[in-house]
Amino acid sequence: MTPFSKNMVSVSLWITVVVLFGSLCDGGKILVVPLEGSHWVNMDILIKALHGQGHSIDVIRTYNSWFVKENSTYYNSITIPNTKGMDEEFVEDMISKTIDHERGKSHWLSTVQLFLDVVSDMYEMHKMICQLITNMFESEEIMKALKEKQYDLMLTDPVWGAGIFLAHKLKLPMVYNVRWTTTGEGHFNIASSPMSYIPITGSGNTDKMNFVQRVKNVFHYFLMAFQYSYFNLPQYQALCDKYFHPPVNFYELLQGADIWLMRVDFVFEFPRPTMPNIIYIGGFQCKPAKALPHDLEDFMQSSGEHGVIIMSLGSFISALPDDLTTEIATAFAQLPQKVIWRYTGKRPSTFGNNTLLVDWMPQNDLLGHPKTNVFIAHGGTNGVQEALYHGIPVVGIPFFFDQYDNLLRLQERGGAKIVSIATLDKNTLHAAIQEVINEPSYRLSMQRLSHLHRDKPVKPLDSALFWIEFVMRHKGAAHLRTESYKLPWYSYYSVDVAVTLFAVVLIFSLSIFLTVRYMCVKCCSRKRKTE
Structure with missing residues (x-):
């Protein structure tokens, strides 16, 4: 037996022991401060897995929480009264502004105006979170109850600062379920990130940049720094100055997590410098496909040799302008393939007989079905990683945030075709679908990426559970944290x-x-x- 084979056997035995005999850590108490939307979808998977390991989970939520339910069988919710969080109306307004700008319907809305609108929306979102922090810290009853629980760990998504504040207040070791933080892409907070080959989100660059692209990259970096330094961080710093004595720097609190569970891997992400406390768990939510419900299975089989296309624009986008859905439906009606479209808005007038409209669908199971040919997606991290896991090529329709950048990573590797909102109509969408279906390189590229992604000694979810329990067992992971974030810039x-x-x-x-x-x-x- 080769050394490689021996190592693989050892790893397999380790995983088997964990599965058969349960957690390597006695059941602990974990406090979770999540984010809404797709961020909650993958946090929920971690919570279920931790509950299965015998841990007790408490989840902080606002009274109007969109995704985090008050009653659950695998976690206890702590609802903060009189505290509003991000809801559907807030998100729909952001989406509407983006679509109007991209499609040129609001001529007065320049790129600068759109940027300022996004900055304003982000400011309001963090303002809501600062109010959540204030309401918790001002409530003696809530803080007393949290302290009496004697939690072992804080698990949080650092896009919001509430979990970071609570961890410091309760003196808890902290683990991030992270891709983004309050200041942007997570790597930029703790790892060296040279702008010569690391693209800034929104720049549209890859890791191969000419001089002009590097200038554009630096411009987007300073634009990002301006947004976060003058609009987001000051709100949190004001609360640090108010509630923590001696005062602390919020940015140092943000950088000080013990473990960063990063929701990407280097099959998806461009190579870049990293740190020992960054654990890559990209695709941890992915799993082999299960059998479909009978009605969906019958629909899949009815597609014959042409196969099926599935479309989902994620958890945030529930409705689109009527003229846009009409164009999409018309493009679908012209295809020989069957289409399953997850959409909760108004039914388009040009709806074809080959298309099935659903409120919800088992996306992972559909992507793993042998009849599925193409995935039409908005470019959220969860969706593109599920497509990568199952080797399904993507037609991407990005809307905002990191979606274009996610799709660009797949497109650079030959597995996706991007159609912008500005150019989306029945012709461009139909042409993109036909290209991805008829050109074998798209599927071959995604299958190659799928093989690379799956060829790991430990499954990403098992790795995430191990490191969470590692922090609980050792009361932190200070030996893995760099001290660089405590240094002044000079x-x-x-x-x-x-x-x-x-x-x-x-x-x-x-x-x-x-x-x-x-x-x-x-x-x-x-x-x-x-x-």
């Missing part, structure tokens, strides 16, 4: 060292110059006296 970039060395070289060179000059003057003076 020390981090060694500007002080460079200035000091430059000064030493300058003084030494000047000293030599002045000494030589003095000696030359002396020699010339003696020569004149002799003459």
Whole structure:
């Protein structure tokens, strides 16, 4: 047996022991502060798995929480009264602004105006979270109950700052379920991120950039820094100054998590520097497909040799403008394939007989079905990773945030075709679908990525559970955390060292110059006296 085979056997035995005999950590108490939407969808998977390991889970929620239900069989909810969170109306307004801008219906809405609208929306979202933090900290009853629980761990999504505040207040070790933080893409907070080959979200760049693209990358970096430094972070810093004594820097609290469970892997992400406390769990929500309900299975089989296309625009997008859905439905009606479209808005007038409209669908199971040919998606991380896991090529229709960048990563690897909202109509959508179906390279590329993604010694979910329990067993993971985030910027970039060395070289060179000059003057003076 080769060393590689022995290692694989050892890993398999380890996983088997965990599965058969349960958690390697006694049942602990975990406090969870999640995010809404698709972020909750994958946090929910972690919570279920932790509950299955024998841990007790408490989840913080607002009274109007969109996704986090008050009653559950695998977690206890803690509802913060008189605290409003992000809801459907808030998200629908953001989507409407984006669509109107992209399609040119609001001519007055320039790119600058759209940027300012996004900044304003993000400001309001974090303002809601700051109010949540204030309501918790001002309530003696809530804080007393949380302290009495004596939690072992804080598990949170750092896009919102509430979990970070609670972890510091309750002195809990902290684990992130993370891709984004309050300041942008998570890697930028703790790992070196050279802008020469690491694209900034929204720049439309890949890891291969020419000079003009690098200039654009730097511009987007400063744009991102401006947004977060002047609109988001000050809100949280004001609460740090109010509630923590001695005062602490919020950005240091954000950087100080013990483990970062990063929801990507390097089959999907562009290679970049990382840190030992970043654990890559991309695709942890993916699993082999299960049998479909009879009605869906019958529909799939009725597609014959042409197969099926499935479309879902994620948990946030529930409705689209009528003229846009008419174009989409018309494109579908022209296809020989059957289509399953998850959509809860008004039924389009051009709806074809080959299309099935559903409120919900078992997306993972459909993607794993042998009849599925193409996945039409908005580009959310969960969806593109499920497509990658099952090797299904993607036609991407990005709307906002990181969706274009996610799809760009698949497109660069040959597994996706992007159609922008600005150009989306029946012709462009139909042409993109036909290209992805008829050109074998798309499916072959996704299948190759799928093989790479699955070829791992430990499943991503098992890795996530291990590291969460690791932090609980050892009361943190300080030995894996870099101290770099505590350094001022001039020390981090060694500007002080460079200035000091430059000064030493300058003084030494000047000293030599002045000494030589003095000696030359002396020699010339003696020569004149002799003459």
